[in-house]
Amino acid sequence: MASTKxxxxxxxxxxxxxxxLVLLDSSLGARLECREQCCLFMENFPxxxxxxxxxxxxxxxxxxxxxxxxxxLLDSSLLQNFKSPYGCHAVRxxxxxxxxxxxxxxxxxxxxxxxxxQTSIDSIGSAFQTLMRDFLHCKKHFSCKEPFDINxxxxxxxxxxxxxxxxxxxxxxxxxxxMNQNTQVQTPLTIMVSPGGLSL
Numbered sequence: 001m002a003s004t005k006x007x008x009x010x011x012x013x014x015x016x017x018x019x020x021l022v023l024l025d026s027s028l029g030a031r032l033e034c035r036e037q038c039c040l041f042m043e044n045f046p047x048x049x050x051x052x053x054x055x056x057x058x059x060x061x062x063x064x065x066x067x068x069x070x071x072x073l074l075d076s077s078l079l080q081n082f083k084s085p086y087g088c089h090a091v092r093x094x095x096x097x098x099x100x101x102x103x104x105x106x107x108x109x110x111x112x113x114x115x116x117x118q119t120s121i122d123s124i125g126s127a128f129q130t131l132m133r134d135f136l137h138c139k140k141h142f143s144c145k146e147p148f149d150i151n152x153x154x155x156x157x158x159x160x161x162x163x164x165x166x167x168x169x170x171x172x173x174x175x176x177x178x179m180n181q182n183t184q185v186q187t188p189l190t191i192m193v194s195p196g197g198l199s200l
Contacts, residue, residue: 038138052127058120059106088139095132103128 081090103125111118 038134041134041138048127048131052124055120055123055127059117062117088135092132092135095128095135099125099128099132 081087084090103121106121107118107125
């Protein structure tokens with residue numbers, strides 16, 4: 001029963017429409033430069049979405065009729081994550097969640113309840129697998145930043161080193177809480193940064 005809400009119509013269609021929006025928005029600036037396979041991926045996605053809707057309609061009534069849960073897993077905040085500079089990572093995570101968690105549970109449910117549901121669920125699973133493959137293959141053509149990139153720190157450090165000179169230190173002042181649990185005073189800590197390393 002837990003799998004039913006996961007593939008309810010509002011959840012599924014909200015996600016797919018949000019994904020379409022992200023893919024189309026991300027492709028606008030890269031279409032002229034992208035390779036043929038990736039251009040075709042973008043151009044063919046509306047057709048793939050139509051096929052997914054067709055397959056989902058075949059199983060929607062069954063899952064909605066048997067769904068007695070009120071928990072919703074998606075809301076507008078996820079759409080905002082999709083549209084952020086880090087959106088492709090959110091899309092990839094949700095695709096992986098569907099592929100690895102939702103669809104296997106739905107397949108097991110279909111086998112134990114109604115065999116005719118399995119074909120449509122298998123088709124949806126195959127479509128998601130293809131989406132993940134194409135999405136990863138063409139990820140360089142999407143406007144997507146890494147959540148954390150150590151190169152940014154390295155670049156900043158190199159800039160500081162050049163400004164300070166090899167014989168000088170750059171002073172960074174931070175505060176830390178002492179290990180003594182009896183005091184709440186934060187003690188300033190000076191960190192000396194030089195091309196050769198750090199010193200306290």
